[in-house]
Amino acid sequence: MIKIDSQRLINISDYYYQEIHSTVIDKYSRAALGNNPFTGNDLRLWFVNSTGQLDMRFLKTLLTGTIDEIIKTNIEIEYYLKTCKFLHYSSEQVDAKLTGMKKVTNRIAIRQAYVAKFSNPWLDKYTKAPGNLSFFSSNKNYNKLVREVKADMLDLNVLLAQMIDYEYISKELRHELLHRIGIEVCPYCNRQYITSYIDHSEKKSTADLDHYYPNSRFKLFSLSLHNFVPACQICNSRFKLAKGIEILDPYRDGFDRDTYFEVGLNPASNSDSLIGGNTFFNIELHQMHTGNRADQLEGNIRLFQLENVYQSHKEYVRELLYKQYVYKDAYKKDLTALFDNMQLTEQEIHLFLYGHALQDDKLGDRPLSKLAYDIITRT
């Protein structure tokens, strides 16, 4: 929902690398990596330089670079990411979409288009092999394709987990990272504080460290700093888990203005509902974008049940509407005189009135900022 400035991660890259790289080097030295099930090539080749030693530049990129920077280091890693994505999003973007759809030809086209989105030599090995075109003709055959690719990916991830796995991060390091990233409100829901605190001189946090690409399915990125998202436990443990719904990467993208909250009238509403007289209304969350970003925006709304959970903030919205009504109308003159006297800036007036500065670049600082911003600036 709220974009996080990725500079927060860049600022702690050196610290994180110092803390984690020796563990990975140690695991690597003991690992029996074997061959990549997709290519038959020695998997160790991903990690070594021209002299056959562990490539420290690659290791640093893998641990502290963005996902884009990591896949640029080796075309095979791009194939890995595409194939993992194909598996992860398949049940949502193919099975769920096809449920209840009648026309057989459309069903084939949807399966083909989905696979084409992630086309790469690893996947093509199955889908483009002579005689394998039948993968698209029925659910049974398509599921067989998914099962076969998944089996190879599981094997590959088991090999990778010998050196790269989230469990190699200690509890202390996880809490330290949450402290250093310094996010105070869950970026997925913008409802819960995620608090860092000190308990008997030990750093702790109420936040979970979510993996944008889940640890269980995208093993290679399970220690990548730019894959870590501080999130509240409800969003991470109750809603997200490893469900294959595609959502926005919070380090790249937020809801911005094309997804917004609005007060929606219902049959119980009356003339007081829009001026804070009652809570006889619904809180609606609209998404105005089209294309791939629209799918991700809707993914966020669906995965984190945003429109549903925000219904519990009607009383808060009623207060906002009432304050806005009072400020706009009857008492505006008196309040303006008071604010002039106090020499408040516009943001300070907003803070005074609504508890929010209503700045669109600061929506991540307090819970419900996006809701307040949309209700006040759009009503």
Ligand SMILES: [Zn+2]
């Ligand atoms: Zn949350």
